[in-house]
Amino acid sequence: MQKISIVGAGRVGETTAQILAEEELCREIALYDVREDVSEGVALDIFQTAPFFEFDCRLTGSNDPAVMAGSDLVVVTAGFPRKPGMSRSDVLAANVAIIDEVTDHILAHAPHASILVVSNPVDTLTYRIAQRTGWARSRVFGQAGVLDASRMAAFIAEETGFSALDITTIVLGGHGDTMVPMPRYCTINGVPVSNFIAPERLDAIIERTRKGGAEILALRKNSSAYDAPAAAVAAMVDAISNDRKRLMPCVALLEGEYGERDIAMGVPCVLDESGLARVVELELDDRERQDFEHSVAAVRADIQRLAEL
Template sequence: MNKITIIGAGRVGETTAQILAEEELCREIALMDVREGVPEGIALDILQMAPFFEFDCAISGSNDPQILRDSNLVIVTAGLPRKPGMSRSDVLEANVRIIDGVTDQIMQYAPDAMVLIVSNPVDTLTYRVAQRTGWDRSRIFGQAGVLDASRMASFIAQETGFSALDITTMVLGGHGDTMVPVPRFCTINGIPISHFISAERIEAIMERTRQGGAEILALRKNSSAYDAPGAAVAAMVDAIVNNRRRLLSCVALLEGEYGESDIAMGVPCVLGERGMESIVELDLNPRERADFDRSTSAVRADIERLRSLSLP
């Protein structure tokens, strides 16, 4: 991939840019932000890491949306962060107005790019960008399940003492309090986690996963998580850039999968050089289906709120 632009040079945007540079996942990284001097300063700071981490991609920053030109992928992290005690949905009204403006700039200056949404509430905003652009769903997707799954894996590693490298997890649904960790599809080197962890402890891990972001926000007080989110975005970018066709839980537009349409939700997706190439449908048991339906209802409630706002 030649050029990736990150819109929003906050902590998540900066961490993402740093990891993309260190991993040399493109030849050029552009940072765009409305704050004067901030994206240029971050770009310069990351460039000065190059001798230590031995990368040589070009990095630049600007307030001018023309920096989007020739982007192959645009990563959107812009928006107001939530504060302690707030849900991701609480920032919907403020962030949708920001995202609408960003979407229009992408359509004008990078009409052939893929778009990866990170801003919250990510499910609803991914849906909004897809509706506003009218682009094929393969080009519009969101980051949520990759991060949630990594959080669950880390909690399982802490619980069992096994290496996180051997742990595979799956989290579906909306990126919020109704997300759906699916322990039946979670393993430690192929062995179901139920072999190692009691049902009671698995339930506790599932709940901690749902509250993973809130836990960090409550501890940090003045900042949401940004290290793990940046790494999760980089994992998705790596799958696309290197055409790995990785099976990752991402926010995707559903067109009949899981019995749902006209909604964006976290589901297992195949990520490759064409973006979100396909969706894998899992055979959910009654409890998993009920949890997924509850999560769907929460996302639909946000979409209805979106439709009720006075927006162009």
């Protein structure tokens, strides 16, 4: 890619910019934030690490949305973070107005870009942006499952002592307490994870995965997670920028897959240079289907709230 814009120069946005620059996934990164001088300071700080990390990506920042002009991809991280005890849905009302304004800026200044949504609640806000732009689902998608799957893999590595590099996991559903970790599809170098972890311990890992973000928020107290979310974004950008055709769990608009329409949910997707190339439909057993439908209901409840905001 030539240019990636990041909306929101907070901790997730800043860390995302740092990783994208270090990995040279584009030639230029633009940071946009409504706070005067903040994004300029972040861009300058990161650019001054270029001699150490040996990257040649240029960074700029501005509180003028026109800085996004010419973007190939816009990563949306703006919005109010949740506080301890809050769910991702609790920040919906506060963040809808922000996201609507951001979407209008993208339409005005980067009409040919794709949009990667990170702001919470990500499933509902991905749906909102898709409805507001009218763009194809290949161009509007969200980050959630990549992060949730990485958390599950980390917990499995911690439990088993195996290298995290050999652990493959998948998580479906909404990015919240109703997410659906899929242990049946989780492996350690191709071997089903159930060969190494007792059922009750695996159930505990599934529950910990569902509450992975809340656990970090409770420990940090003054900040939600930002290192792992930024790394998850970078992994998705890498798949798109380098046309890797990677299978990754992403928030996608469903068009009949899993029996659902008119909703954005976390499902396995193929990412390539076109963005979200296609949705992959997995066979679900009765328990997985029940959990998935429970997650669908939670996301639909938030989507219905949009009409009231």
